[in-house]
Amino acid sequence: MVYAGELAGERYCVDRIGRQNWPTAAQFMCASCMTARATVWDHCHTHGFVRAPLCNRCNTRHWRGWRPQYGRAPHSRNLDDSYYRLCPRHTDTWRQCSA
Template sequence: MTNDLPVRIVDGRVVANAGIGPVAMVWLPLDGQVIAKIPARKGNRRWLHGTVGIRSPEFNGDRWNLPRSSLVRLVTGAVDRFGFIVLWRDMAKLSRCTRACLEATGVECQCSCLGAHHGQDAAGWFERVGDAVVGEQGQFTRTGVVYGARGSDANAVVYDGELAVQLYCVDRAGRRDWPTAAQFMCASCMTVRASVWDHCHTHGFVRAPLTELTREFLQVRRPLR
């Protein structure tokens, strides 16, 4: 991983640039529930229940035990809410990369490519922003991958209400016809490219594309209820 990334893994530790704040992390073991450690904020349980769609999020100490089926929604929502998320993933050493891996639409991967190719043929709402870090753990291999908002190669344009009256969601089917936030200028500062979609926490509607730092600033001024 290069040192110019805002969030990176150095010697097995997550390092973030100044201003990024605590980084959300999730661990996908070979079996069992997903373990998530997300920045402590008021409304985390409500966010996991209402936005990510987890019926009964289980809090244990400083981390959450969540169903494996929620992984893609969790990563999508965490990128919008926190800017980045680090996915630690355990994979059996004897697994092999197949075409099914390339065509997959999620981040759960158990093959020898270490997740490098997983889902690259599918349009998603987040993307890898750093290389996987590998560690040997007996009968399996552990990788750590940093995910951020999906970028855009097109010139950013001014947002013109393309998602007006659209309810915010994190599931792939609900976002099928959405443009990426990176296709627009930040609706607040109008000087840099947006990266995430902001939404109204009271009514649930998409507000506008923002940079993650702008969204964070606005969140402080109007805390999640």
């Protein structure tokens, strides 16, 4: 299933109790690569809002300093990052609303 903003405007909850009424991320395809089943709910660390379900690879691809030998995907510009706009406070400067 493709994510259609089912959690738009929701604040990310670290604990499972706060997420008990949420659909599981695995119900959706990754909002970035659309080739893998999602495993996590991506959220804006700056503002705290849920953005989209992502697979593990896409969830870690923007982290700077991580290398493939640590199990993290290298940075790539080939994938869709338009899901960043799902944060209600998103700006065009991705560093202000980055993963």
